[in-house]
Amino acid sequence: EVQLVESGGGQVQIGESLRLSCAGSGFDFSGYEMNWVRQAPGKGPEWISYISSRGETTYYADSVKGRFTISRDNAKSSLFLQMNSLRAEDTAVYFCARSYYNSLTDSVEGPFWGQGTPAIVSS
């Protein structure tokens, strides 16, 4: 069974940091590009970061650029998001999400999301 399990969320104060982790299982993690998506309370999803399958390419939304860093460890089937200088508007549930293309098998399927981990940033 394919699974993505996020962890590391919690409540912090403005200006502090959090490091989110996402553990993948049931699929060949190294073959997929990965993303982080967040959803603020009462809002729709917001894409915030992407990393290529081997980790050499990363992209960020303007809202987090310079503060957040995405990384991955394919040997441990894990994805990370280091979040620094947190703001109140970063309060959200954070989801890791697998992209649709498997580069190892040259096959496509739907995007797959984890269940999310909440991050609350308060003053």
Add this chain to the structure above:
Amino acid sequence: QMTQSPSSLSASVGDRVTITCRASHDIRNYLAWYQQKPGKAPQLLIYGASTLQSGVPSRFSGSGSGTDFTLTISSLRPEDVATYFCHRYNTAPWTFGQGTKVEI
């Protein structure tokens, strides 16, 4: 950018419900639809614009290609009360529709 409509709708049990999503440029068929209930993670219904995700009831269907897409619930059931949103996923940055709240 994905423009989704309507933002909300109210229908009766058994009604046919249609939600649309329009892309700002040709995205071929890289379009997914999700159902989200309060406090829960989004659940994938449709990907590739029209492929039903395993385990999803057949009353859900998707159509379209290029810029215009549709999610249809053929016969609305009480358990379908939720927010639905579309998702363009071919390249980063991913983009999402604004969501449609479906009520009975």
